[in-house]
Amino acid sequence: MSYEMIAVVMFAGMMLMLMTGQRVFGAIGFVGALAGLLLWGTGGVDVPFAAAMKLMKWYPLLTLPMFIFMGYVLSESKIADDLYKMFHVWMGPVRGGLAIGTIGLMVLISAMNGLSVAGMAIGATIALPELLRRGYDKIMVTGVIQAGSSLGILVPPSVVLVLYAMIARQPVGQLWLAGVIPGLMMAAMFILYIYVRCRLDPKLGPPLPPEERDIPRAEKLRLLRAGALPLVIFFVMMFPFVKGWTSLVESSAIGAMAAFVAAVLKRRMTREVFENSVRNTLAISCMFMWIILAALGFGAIFDGLGAVRAIENLFTEQLGLSPWMILILMQLSFIIMGTFLDDTAMLVIVAPLYVPLVGELGFDLIWYGVLYTITTQIAYMTPPFGYNLFLMRAMAPPQISLTDIYRSIVPFALVMVVALALVMAFPQIALWLPDYVYGK
Numbered sequence: 001m002s003y004e005m006i007a008v009v010m011f012a013g014m015m016l017m018l019m020t021g022q023r024v025f026g027a028i029g030f031v032g033a034l035a036g037l038l039l040w041g042t043g044g045v046d047v048p049f050a051a052a053m054k055l056m057k058w059y060p061l062l063t064l065p066m067f068i069f070m071g072y073v074l075s076e077s078k079i080a081d082d083l084y085k086m087f088h089v090w091m092g093p094v095r096g097g098l099a100i101g102t103i104g105l106m107v108l109i110s111a112m113n114g115l116s117v118a119g120m121a122i123g124a125t126i127a128l129p130e131l132l133r134r135g136y137d138k139i140m141v142t143g144v145i146q147a148g149s150s151l152g153i154l155v156p157p158s159v160v161l162v163l164y165a166m167i168a169r170q171p172v173g174q175l176w177l178a179g180v181i182p183g184l185m186m187a188a189m190f191i192l193y194i195y196v197r198c199r200l201d202p203k204l205g206p207p208l209p210p211e212e213r214d215i216p217r218a219e220k221l222r223l224l225r226a227g228a229l230p231l232v233i234f235f236v237m238m239f240p241f242v243k244g245w246t247s248l249v250e251s252s253a254i255g256a257m258a259a260f261v262a263a264v265l266k267r268r269m270t271r272e273v274f275e276n277s278v279r280n281t282l283a284i285s286c287m288f289m290w291i292i293l294a295a296l297g298f299g300a301i302f303d304g305l306g307a308v309r310a311i312e313n314l315f316t317e318q319l320g321l322s323p324w325m326i327l328i329l330m331q332l333s334f335i336i337m338g339t340f341l342d343d344t345a346m347l348v349i350v351a352p353l354y355v356p357l358v359g360e361l362g363f364d365l366i367w368y369g370v371l372y373t374i375t376t377q378i379a380y381m382t383p384p385f386g387y388n389l390f391l392m393r394a395m396a397p398p399q400i401s402l403t404d405i406y407r408s409i410v411p412f413a414l415v416m417v418v419a420l421a422l423v424m425a426f427p428q429i430a431l432w433l434p435d436y437v438y439g440k
Contacts, residue, residue: 010035010301011353025290032298039301051296055289059249060165060172065285066252067157070237070259072277074230075109077268082226083108088130089215089223096198096205098134099144100191102127106148107155107187108230120149124395137204138400140197143408146392147190147416150377155183156238157252159288160347160376164369166292167299167351173241173248174434175369182370182430186419193415233258242437295351323361327371330354331420334375335382347372367423370430374420381409381416 001009010031017027029048036044055061087101094100106123123145131141153160156176165172198205237255240246246254263269321329333350358368381389392405423429 006035006039010298014298023290025287025294028298029290029294032294032301035301036297047300048293048297051300052293054296055166055293058166061162061289061292062249063157063172063252064159064162064288065281066249066256068159068284069277069281070233070252070256071109072280073256073259073263073269073273074233076273076276077263077266079229079262079266079268082223083230086223086226086228089220093207094195095202095207096194097207098127098131099136099141099194099198099205102131102141102144103148103187103190103194106145106151107184108234109149109152120145120392120395123149124392128395129397132397132399134208135203135206139404139408140194140204141408142392142396142400142405143410143412144190144194146381146389146405146409147412148187150380150416151183151187153376154179154186154370154373156180157255158373159284160373161369163288163292164347164351164372167295167347168355168365168369170365170369174366174438177242177434177437178366178370178430179373180433182374182419182423185422185429186374186416189415189419190412193411197411229262233262295347299351323363326361327358327363327424330358331371331375334372335379347376364427364431366434367427367430370423371420374416374423378413378416378420381413 014028014031017031020027022030033045033048036047038044083105087105088098091097091101091104102123105127109123128141128145131144132138152158156179158176158179161175161179162172164170165175194205233255236258237251240254241248241251260269263273330350355365355368359365389402389405389409392400393402396405
């Protein structure tokens with residue numbers, strides 16, 4: 001059997017295993033280990049072993065539990081609730097102001113946690129009931145929650161970009177910095193859309209009534225201080241890293257400690273909060289480590305077969321496709337896969353093929369990491385089986401139907417497609433900040 005055919009059988013076998021409902025890391029790791037055993041005999045078991053050693057020696061992986069712990073401490077201690085109250089008071093008088101404030105909340109939640117699920121949970125439980133009670137259009141605000149929560153995998157510290165960094169062998173710090181401007185740009189585009197839409201149709205997002213706006217200035221300032229605490233923690237964590245005073249791992253430890261100290265000083269660090277934060281941190285960190293281990297083992301086999309070169313030859317020599325056409329086809333395949341897989345599964349399945357191919361085609365892998373992440377955000381919200389759609393269905397109140405959820409996401413998905421096109425057309429949107437910081 002030719003190496004190309006072996007690669008096809010491996011890929012098909014992995015997809016078949018995933019369709020049986022097995023855990024992602026189990027399906028991918030099993031196919032990789034079995035292929036190594038059949039190809040090279042008992043020596044093939046060295047491949048997953050070497051992958052495990054590489055994982056254990058990867059120092060930046062220590063950032064993963066640190067940032068996850070920071071996010072859960074801020075979430076479990078209700079510091080995120082203070083954040084929403086601040087946006088509620090300061091943005092309420094503007095048409096669509098609470099929806100705009102919700103996008104701001106989602107950006108800061110993303111900067112605290114790095115997971116889209118956390119933003120979705122906080123938005124659906126804190127912001128959504130309040131927006132509906134204030135007379136906001138249910139379809140628009142459902143889209144706001146879903147679109148805002150998707151920023152969690154792009155705005156640093158993104159856990160997904162840590163996973164991409166490990167698989168693509170790229171610096172985590174550069175990837176995080178590359179996600180800053182595209183993430184803020186996308187948030188600004190969401191805010192602009194909400195503002196214009198509510199100006200044209202005021203009943204979609206009515207301002208707070210005058211009696212609720214008359215809050216004493218002292219109370220407004222108190223809420224501003226309470227809501228600004230996550231910003232202070234993020235600044236304390238990232239400023240030394242950007243200035244070059246600390247490494248990424250050291251900055252993540254500073255962030256985790258700052259969040260813990262903040263919860264203690266606000267007298268919210270109870271035994272229950274600490275236990276929930278540690279348990280959730282352990283569960284998610286272990287899940288990601290298993291996925292990375294499986295991806296490294298599978299990728300090593302795939303690389304060893306020369307599958308990437310064969311597929312590149314198929315696209316460029318036999319089919320005559322240009323590098324940009326191949327790149328666009330890759331992004332379309334992510335959107336299709338996103339209808340039934342989450343972001344980590346998509347990355348692990350196609351990374352052994354796509355990431356080396358992108359490098360062979362002459363594209364920047366840091367830039368491609370941002371493209372992958374934005375495309376994943378779009379895929380998350382693509383009917384009929386987008387990951388975020390079903391998360392929203394599980395968390396939304398009964399008056400919001402699945403049809404409402406599908407309708408709500410259309411304009412925001414179009415905004416994200418525009419953002420993706422801008423980053424593809426102007427790579428410096430993603431690359432300027434890492435080039436500036438690391439160039440210094």
